[in-house]
Amino acid sequence: MGSASSSYRVIHLDVDGRIQKVVFSRFCSPCDIKELFCTALGVPRNTNLSLLDSSGAMVSIDPTMPHNTERLPYRVVPMTGGQLADKEELFQNVLTQVAEQFSRAFKINELKTEVTNRLAMLEKRVELEGMKVVEIDKCRKDIKKLREEMASRNNSNFLEDTKKLTPRRDVPSYPKYHLSKETVKALRLPTFDAWQWEPNEMLSCLEHMYHDLGLVKEFNINPITLKRWLLCIHDNYKNNPFHNFRHCFCVTQMMYSMICLCSLQEKFTQVEILILMTAAVCHDLDHPGFNNTYQVNAKTELAVRYNDISPLENHHCAVAFQIFSQPDCNIFSNFDPEAFKLIRQGTITLILATDMARHGEILDSFKQKVDKLTTQMKSTSPV
Numbered sequence: 001m002g003s004a005s006s007s008y009r010v011i012h013l014d015v016d017g018r019i020q021k022v023v024f025s026r027f028c029s030p031c032d033i034k035e036l037f038c039t040a041l042g043v044p045r046n047t048n049l050s051l052l053d054s055s056g057a058m059v060s061i062d063p064t065m066p067h068n069t070e071r072l073p074y075r076v077v078p079m080t081g082g083q084l085a086d087k088e089e090l091f092q093n094v095l096t097q098v099a100e101q102f103s104r105a106f107k108i109n110e111l112k113t114e115v116t117n118r119l120a121m122l123e124k125r126v127e128l129e130g131m132k133v134v135e136i137d138k139c140r141k142d143i144k145k146l147r148e149e150m151a152s153r154n155n156s157n158f159l160e161d162t163k164k165l166t167p168r169r170d171v172p173s174y175p176k177y178h179l180s181k182e183t184v185k186a187l188r189l190p191t192f193d194a195w196q197w198e199p200n201e202m203l204s205c206l207e208h209m210y211h212d213l214g215l216v217k218e219f220n221i222n223p224i225t226l227k228r229w230l231l232c233i234h235d236n237y238k239n240n241p242f243h244n245f246r247h248c249f250c251v252t253q254m255m256y257s258m259i260c261l262c263s264l265q266e267k268f269t270q271v272e273i274l275i276l277m278t279a280a281v282c283h284d285l286d287h288p289g290f291n292n293t294y295q296v297n298a299k300t301e302l303a304v305r306y307n308d309i310s311p312l313e314n315h316h317c318a319v320a321f322q323i324f325s326q327p328d329c330n331i332f333s334n335f336d337p338e339a340f341k342l343i344r345q346g347t348i349t350l351i352l353a354t355d356m357a358r359h360g361e362i363l364d365s366f367k368q369k370v371d372k373l374t375t376q377m378k379s380t381s382p383v
């Protein structure tokens, strides 16, 4: 039996005062032994047990556990609530950890879902943006086409060459044209043929008019500033079929001939003569080649800027004073602020009056004045 005693272990348990003998093999696992003890106690197999010896010391439940006698049995104590709670806590911790692991796994999934969704959104956006790009590209092409069309009609675009406002420094850059006596004489007549002259000749003629009317001397205008200003005026007329620098010259020459022919210098002040001449020179500056009706109907930049109220005339005037705002081109630099104010007011009034929409109204007012003057002259003249 010696071999039997070495292969088997006999343990005595105290189960509620009753001694229960348990025999198990040395090769049993601790789990098997515990299950065996549970069966001996009549409790479920997975019940946690504590084993205490006679001194109250805990005995580990495993195949090598010290054997005992019937007289000194081990007391079997099922796990207390606290102990169970500890175990439960441990279990809960394990569960939490497992849950966390799962959660992380799920989070990764969530992340994956989010990334996928975002990608889908981006793809959609790219698609939409792509459409926008296509639209923008179409618009650009349309604008380019329009610009080309405008350029072909106008030769140059509206206010594109703002550089033109900057005066040329190399004055006098146009060759000094010596006006013959015949030209000077002809220039005073409304029959003057304006079509045979080159721009530099027209510039010389305009310069001559300011000198001839005594304006340069009277207002101490710097002759170089006068040249520079006229050159700048020339540069700020577009190459339109009609509203070009030659038109500027024609109108100014007509004004000049009227002043001469009607002896207006006897009736008007020199400041008024200066205003008449200067308004004539500036009256169509930077004309884009299309009339006010077009500007308003096409809702052009000019029409929007001037609220459909004489957009062109307002623009000509604004460009004129932009030019005067540059000291190099300011023929009024010797005027005091009050005198300049008068010149400015007069010039603005005259240029704004060139809007053909106001032609009837202005002509009627003129006729009334003429009639009044004629009546006055008749009543005062000797019979």
Ligand SMILES: [Zn+2]
Pocket (backbone or CB within 6 Å): 247, 251, 283, 284, 354
């Ligand atoms: Zn005009």
